Structure formats: C-alpha cells, structure tokens
Amino acid sequence: MSAMTSRTLRCTSQAAEHGASPAAATPRQRRLAKNKRQHKEGLEWRQQVLEEPATLSPPPPAAVGPGLSLSCPHFEACSGCTLDSNLDTPPVLHKAKAFFEDECGLGSFQLHTNSDSAHSWRQRARLAVRRDGSGRPVVGLFDKGSHAITAIPSCVVHHPAINQAAELVQQALEACAVEPYIEGNGSGQLRYVQLTVVDQQAAQPPSGGTGTSIVAAPAVQLVLVWNSEAAAEEEGSEGSASLAALSALASHLWQLGSQSADRPPLLHSVWANFQPARTNVIMGPEWRLLHGAELAWTRLGGADICFGPGSFMQANYAAMDRCLQVMQEHVPPGSVVADLHAGVGTIGLSLAATRQPRSVAAVEINGQGQGSFEHSAARLQHSLVAAPPAGASDGSSSSTPPMQLGYHVAAAGSDPGRWCRNATTVVCDPPRKGLEASLLRWLCTVSPEQGPAHMLYLSCSFASLRRDATALLASGRWRLRHAEGFLFVPGTNHIETLAVFERTAGASKA
Ligand SMILES: C[S@@+](CC[C@H](N)C(=O)[O-])C[C@H]1O[C@@H](n2cnc3c(N)ncnc32)[C@H](O)[C@@H]1O
The missing domain is CATH 2.40.50.1070 (OB fold (Dihydrolipoamide Acetyltransferase, E2P))
Structure with missing residues (x-):
C-alpha cells in the first residue's frame, strides 16, 4: 500500500472514530472508509470460516450502490484489480454492446452477473x-x-x-x-x-x-x-x-x-x-x-474435471460453470465436437457429459493437459456406462457405438481440416491473441460440405474476438446467432464473451 493510501486510510478512520462530519470528508475518503468498514465485516466472516472450515460458503454480498462494488482494502495499491465500483458495467461492456447490437444487429447483448459475483470468486x-x-x-x-x-x-x-x-x-x-x-x-x-x-x-x-x-x-x-x-x-x-x-x-x-x-x-x-x-x-x-x-478435481458444467498444476484452468469456477451451461444449449445431441483450444478439456467434457455427442476431439498445444483429460474421460465413460442418460446408448448395443473422446497435442491451426474432420460443432477458446491466422483462414474458406455447422467461440479478449468475428462474418460463410458476456474477472475491465455462429449455406450435418 502506498504511503499516500495508508495515510489516507488512517486519517479517514480517525475522522470516523472522532465522529467527524461525513460532509467534511472528500468522496474518495468516504469511499475508502466504506471499503474499510466492509472489509472489517469480511474479516469477521473469514474468522467464522476459520473456526468452522467445513461450512465454507461465499461471504454475504457487500452492501452496494447501483452496481457491484469491490470494497477491498488493497485496492489502489495492489495491481490485481483496476475497478472498485460498477464492476458489472466495465467500460469494455459498452464496446461489446455497440459491436453486437449496432454492427451485428443482435437484439441485446447481456452480461451475466449476480449480486455475489464480486467476491471470493478466484480459485x-x-x-x-x-x-x-x-x-x-x-x-x-x-x-x-x-x-x-x-x-x-x-x-x-x-x-x-x-x-x-x-x-x-x-x-x-x-x-x-x-x-x-x-x-x-x-x-x-x-x-x-x-x-x-x-x-x-x-x-x-x-x-x-x-x-x-x-x-x-x-x-x-x-x-x-x-x-x-x-x-x-x-x-x-x-x-x-x-x-x-x-x-x-x-x-x-x-x-x-x-x-x-x-x-x-x-x-x-x-x-x-x-x-x-x-x-x-x-x-x-x-x-x-x-x-x-x-490428481486434483473440480466439477464444472456437469462433468468432473481433473487438472494438474501446469495446465490452464479458468480461475472463476462459478462463472465458467454458468458459461458451460449456456454453451450446452447451443450444441444439439448427436454432434461431432472439435474442442480446439481444450486445456484439460473442460468444455468438450462438459458437452460430453450433458449433450450426448457422438464424439469429442480435444486439440491443445500444451501437452500438460493430456493426462488430466484422460482421467476425466475415463471417469465420465465409467459414469455413463453406470447410469446412461435417458434415451442414450449405454454402449452395449452393437448398432450405436460408444462416445469417442480423444485428445491431440497440436496447434489448432496446424491442420484444421484434420482436427475438424466430420465435426458438426467446433469450439474455439483461444488465448488473448485470438485465432491463429491459419485457423481463421480455414474457417472463412471451408466449403459448407466439409465444414462444421456450428461454432462456439469463447473469448477472453473482446478486441481479438471483434477482429475474428468481423472476418468470419465478412467471409459470408457464417452468421452470428447469439452472443453474451460473463464476468470472469470482476474488478477488471474484462469480460469473457461467447459468440455462437452458424453456417450460412449447405446442408447441416447435425
Ligand atoms: C483460454 S485457454 C482455454 C482452455 C480450455 N478451453 C478451458 O476452458 O479451460 C486457451 C488454451 O489454448 C491453448 N492454446 C494456445 N494456443 C493454441 C494453439 N495454437 N492451438 C491449440 N491450443 C492453443 C492454451 O495452451 C490454453 O490451454
């Protein structure tokens, strides 16, 4: 904490202790005093948690004004968060709304959030x-x-x-x-x-x-x-x-x-x-x-997900869980799924657990995720055999083959035609820089007969999503069916965006 900030905090608390009129404090001093008060309540809550660790649950939401607020004593010193109020309307949300509503003509672009989104989310x-x-x-x-x-x-x-x-x-x-x-x-x-x-x-x-x-x-x-x-x-x-x-x-x-x-x-x-x-x-x-x-596990989007210390994991499990539920709504049963930036396979495994696809092929450049994916896939196959979803094959019928779950350590852009062979749904969840040029080119030029019918593009960078979406739409091969945002990193000017595209021409394979 900078000397300036700690001095300000001290002054503010002394003013409060001595019953000084709130009108004498500047807006910033009042905000910091409120942060401090809410922080004290948070500490009391944490003390209870320490005494009763088995009952860990999120703290009560901070008393907030019109938008979500952070109320963190470290704000302004620590580099982790850049917003401490109106967390549910970060500036980038306005850009996303302008793009999807005004330029793409979607009815309304919504950001998922709830009153306890701001606290204790980072896992x-x-x-x-x-x-x-x-x-x-x-x-x-x-x-x-x-x-x-x-x-x-x-x-x-x-x-x-x-x-x-x-x-x-x-x-x-x-x-x-x-x-x-x-x-x-x-x-x-x-x-x-x-x-x-x-x-x-x-x-x-x-x-x-x-x-x-x-x-x-x-x-x-x-x-x-x-x-x-x-x-x-x-x-x-x-x-x-x-x-x-x-x-x-x-x-x-x-x-x-x-x-x-x-x-x-x-x-x-x-x-x-x-x-x-x-x-x-x-x-x-x-x-x-x-x-x-x-082996470490967590449960996301209806699937048990195994992860190691070296593979990518979304830090906000609750927001990812919500996002996975929305993704599931856009994948028809019987799909052939290519999960192109798979990490430990969270998205593909969630679809496999809930949407009865024929197959999921995970593609990931970092080999650290493969062992975890295989453990998750084995557990999922085991649970599907033990309790097949209603109307689904249990694998015992010779006419309906069991679901195939595969993992390839490769760059998605290295051979997109191979990774997406027969795929009806392609999932892209690239790093901040967006899609590799070779993958984007393939998606923009693939013939309707060979290409997937649906694409779910989950993005952590609105700037690269806007660039890639503009190219996809300009290609004439894709139409935007739906888009929505998720607050994955409350306290920052960041939204996670899901854009759902569908192919414009040719017979759908799904
Ligand atoms: C935002 S993470 C998403 C991971 C996973 N979908 C999830 O939900 O946890 C992006 C992933 O893409 C991987 N990646 C980066 N460049 C890639 C590329 N060219 N081809 C395939 N995967 C790539 C990263 O290693 C990382 O695991």
Missing part, C-alpha cells in the same frame, strides 16, 4: 514472493506499474482457502528462512506460488465408498516455483543445498496445512516447479510432486 491465484521495502519476505502482488511487492492478506476476490494458504506460506517463509527471489541479480530461492482450489467432493471417485469419509471443505493445490534446476547436483553443492531447503519448506507447509486434528486439511498437495531462467515467465518446464495427491 486459482499466482502470487509473487519478494522482499518488501523494509526487507521483510512477502507473499503478494506487485504494486501498480512496478515490481515492488504488496502483501494482500485480505484480498476480497480470492477464495478464502487461497488467502489461508497464502498466509501459511507467509509464515513458513520466516520459519524456514527461505530467501525470496531477487530479480536484479537472479538470486534467491522462492519466486512465486500458485494456489488452486480443489473441490474435495469432486475429488472422490464415483465408486469411492459410502460418503462418510468425504471431506467437504475445499483444499488448495500449492505450487512452489523454485529458482533452480530440478536435478540435484553433487552432494554438498549449492544445487543440493537449494533442493534441501525446498524439501524442508515443503515438509513444513505440509505439516502445517494438512495435519490439523480439529479441521479438514487446508492443503491438497504441494508441488515444485523449477524455473532457473532469468525471465518474466513464471513457470519453468519441470515439475515434481512433493506431498499429497497427484
């Missing part, structure tokens, strides 16, 4: 580990526009389990005398931590017993991003001392976070990721499981 967070201005090791985020670090122990957008696990790491830094990373000279040990909430209910396999041993509280998959190579060097060398320090830190955390007699374990697992390079890329190429279970 995956990456936090830096550095020394602060006073030399104290800190787990937090960089200040706006700099690499100076701010601790954010009361972050209101983090799921409470993430804040608790971050606090555990904060304590362990000092207890284990861990050296935070120093960017200036590349020295130090711990660079970042990644914390991901694991749904312990979904973690139980469907045949996992009576349910009496199920631990209801969410736990955290913790990754320690360590500033060294993975391989131990000769005994007594600097490398092995560094790995011994990593091992001691991980054991200390595991003991603190997994073995409490009076509450469910906070940690699901502890991983090491090794990043020795002097780079801004957070994760390195090598991973090692140090404690706990390798």
